[in-house]
Amino acid sequence: MKIFIVCAHPEPKSFNHAMANLAVEVLGERGHEVRVSDLYAMGFNPVGGRWEFKTLPDLDYFEYMSAQGFAARRGEITADVAAEHEKLLWCDLLILQFPMWWFGMPAILKGWVDRVMSNGTAYSGEMSYETGGFRGRRASVSMTTSVASGYYEVGGRGGYMAHLLWPINNGTLRYCGFDVLPFFVADGIGDVDEETHRRYLEDYRAHLIGLETAEPFFFHMAEDYDDELRLKPGVTAQTEMQNPELLLKKASGA
Template sequence: MNVLIVHAHPEPQSFTAALRDQALRTLEAQGHQVQVSDLYAMQWNPVASAADFSSRENPDYLVYALEQRLGVKSQSIAADIRQELDKLLWADLLILNFPIFWFSTPAILKGWIDRVLVSGICYGGKRFYDQGGLSGKKALVSVTLGGREHMFGEGAIHGPLNDMLRPILRGTLAYVGFEVLEPFVAWHVPYISDQAREEFLVAYRHRLEQVADDLPIEFPRLSQFDEALYPLG
């Protein structure tokens, strides 16, 4: 299996980085091929703009998704996007590894998503959910956060964590066709003991050793809807 880990944390000694390293060790020990995109170390540019294209179909008005489609065909898309897109298409499993910032992803990871999930390849028209351009691949989100587990759930102060992760799990990964696995979550990590952190690392290793057998979260399938995308039945 080919695995791409996209890591987004500004501190190289962070526990999020320890999760990245655990994933790399575990997956390589199983014989998988692994590439890592460390966005902060790469100084990844998160800003989607006209500068992403060396030439444009419409130089007077930027429709970013349209220029993405044409830019890939004409090879006018920025080299850093093309490199990450090649990694993404190579991968059978994508792992997004990041801390929760303000109920969301770090901006640098959002910028990777904006620039690399290219229209015309990853999605477009009715190529979404199970018909998305990345169908047949799997995706796993591994996150760290400062909150305690009891703060997340039905009736909890912050609500269910998967509601918070909905834009990434459903609106991004499932939308482009990934089979999305249940997230791996390390709770309260800035405040727990080294032993507790080690327990999270061990749990993550066990999870990754069985990742090929993980069942994905259920999301809509286009066969459940008519041509106008009204639900059938």
């Protein structure tokens, strides 16, 4: 396999970097090729905007998706984004490695998504979800949090982790065509002891090896939706996010 890791943490000695380094080591040992984009080290600019484009479809009104699609058609995608596209189109598996900040990605990674998951390459009017630009590839989230795991249950104060990751898993990765694999979360990373750090890394090693054969999450396909993009009346929702009864089972421990 060819594996592309995008890492977004400002401290090279961080646990996030330890996870990324472990992935390079473990996956390399198993004969996979691995490339890494370390966004802080690269000084990646996350602010999507007019500065990225030589020309625009409408010079008087900047509309980001149109500008991206226009640049893609003209082969004028800015160099830093084109380099990320090359890695995405090269890889079989994408790993997003980041600390959960404010229940989502740090801005540098959110802006990598805004800029790199671009119209004309990652998706278009004709390419989304199962027909997205990166279809046939797999992706997985690897994350640290700063709170213990009870916080991220259905009745937790932070909210259910799979809800918190749905915008990334369904709305971003799946939207761009990836098959989405199980995520790995190391909770309360600033508060746990060295022994727990070691255990997390052991668990992560097993998780990484498991990604070779992991089953992707189920998502409904276009045919299950009506013209307004709601599940058709005859279709029973099979994701926890779209079916509160599945959540109820989860909440009751069934």
